[in-house]
Amino acid sequence: MTTKTWIITGVSRGFGRELALSALRSGDAVVAAVRRPEAVADIASEHPDRFSTVTFDVRDTEAAPGVVEHALERFGRVDVLVNNAGRGMVGAAELVDDSTLRDLMELHLIGPAALVRAALPSMRVQGSGTIVQMSSQGGRMSFPGVGAYSASKFALEGWSEALAGEVGQFGIRVMIVEPSRFRTAFNTPGVLSFAESSSDYREVLDPVLRDMAAADGVQEGDPEKAAAIINALVHSENVPLRLPLGKEAVERISASYRKNLAEVSVWADLARSADFADAAGPVRPF
Numbered sequence: 001m002t003t004k005t006w007i008i009t010g011v012s013r014g015f016g017r018e019l020a021l022s023a024l025r026s027g028d029a030v031v032a033a034v035r036r037p038e039a040v041a042d043i044a045s046e047h048p049d050r051f052s053t054v055t056f057d058v059r060d061t062e063a064a065p066g067v068v069e070h071a072l073e074r075f076g077r078v079d080v081l082v083n084n085a086g087r088g089m090v091g092a093a094e095l096v097d098d099s100t101l102r103d104l105m106e107l108h109l110i111g112p113a114a115l116v117r118a119a120l121p122s123m124r125v126q127g128s129g130t131i132v133q134m135s136s137q138g139g140r141m142s143f144p145g146v147g148a149y150s151a152s153k154f155a156l157e158g159w160s161e162a163l164a165g166e167v168g169q170f171g172i173r174v175m176i177v178e179p180s181r182f183r184t185a186f187n188t189p190g191v192l193s194f195a196e197s198s199s200d201y202r203e204v205l206d207p208v209l210r211d212m213a214a215a216d217g218v219q220e221g222d223p224e225k226a227a228a229i230i231n232a233l234v235h236s237e238n239v240p241l242r243l244p245l246g247k248e249a250v251e252r253i254s255a256s257y258r259k260n261l262a263e264v265s266v267w268a269d270l271a272r273s274a275d276f277a278d279a280a281g282p283v284r285p286f
Helices: 014-025 037-046 061-075 098-126 147-170 199-214 223-234 247-272
Strands: 005-009 029-034 051-055 080-083 088-090 129-134 172-179 192-194 242-245
Touching: 005 014, 005 061, 005 098, 014 029, 014 037, 014 080, 014 223, 029 037, 029 061, 037 051, 051 061, 061 098, 080 098, 088 147, 088 199, 098 129, 098 147, 098 172, 129 147, 129 223, 147 172, 172 223, 172 247, 223 242, 242 247
Parallel strands: 005 029, 005 080, 029 051, 080 129, 088 192, 129 172, 172 242
Antiparallel strands: none
16 A cells, blocks of 8 residues: 555644645545644544544543544554654653653653554554654653653653564554744744753853743754655655754664764773673673
């Protein structure tokens, strides 16, 4: 099949909306899983035969099977699942409370995992499918002020990397997308939230806070171009496990890899000395 059926979360704006529009332009069908269906009413009216909406909060894991059932009943199959819904959070690790940290984990890991579990049986039966996990450059490297956000994205990436190794045998692909800053609503008030401030962390966090707050509307990345790239890859024969998206993401993630490799090299001899001297080397399947 050249046409596909997509399930996309967070279609109200940003990447989710552009992905839905890109898929529709390709002739595909889209199920938009959104909290506010009225936010996508314009798309629904323009594409009544290939666009369907289901009311869904990603954190409601018990509702995840219903989203997949809706797609199967409406379009007969699920070819692409895009876990896109999310939000930003800035604050010192000490000042982000348990409730906020749990909420981010539910939004960026627990909810997406539930949707994946719901979609896998039908993908496995049809012998194909692509799972697109919208992570962030903050899912591979972190810096002061974004620990809580990065923790949730690091978790999503670790879970997804293992998933890719498990489901590849069924013809199911996993692609983790790691964008830099794109001109979406991510940096707008109400979407980007801030933890309580403290004079103890002012020197290290104030530059981060100013940078994040000032980014709205001037980000380098074009969401429409990003959506077109993801759409093209979904329709292609091969997808990367990880796709840094945007020049900054490529440069920052590459620099992080180099820094980490250099640090491993510095401490390698000390680290190796922790093993039993006469122990055989490990033999692992992966």
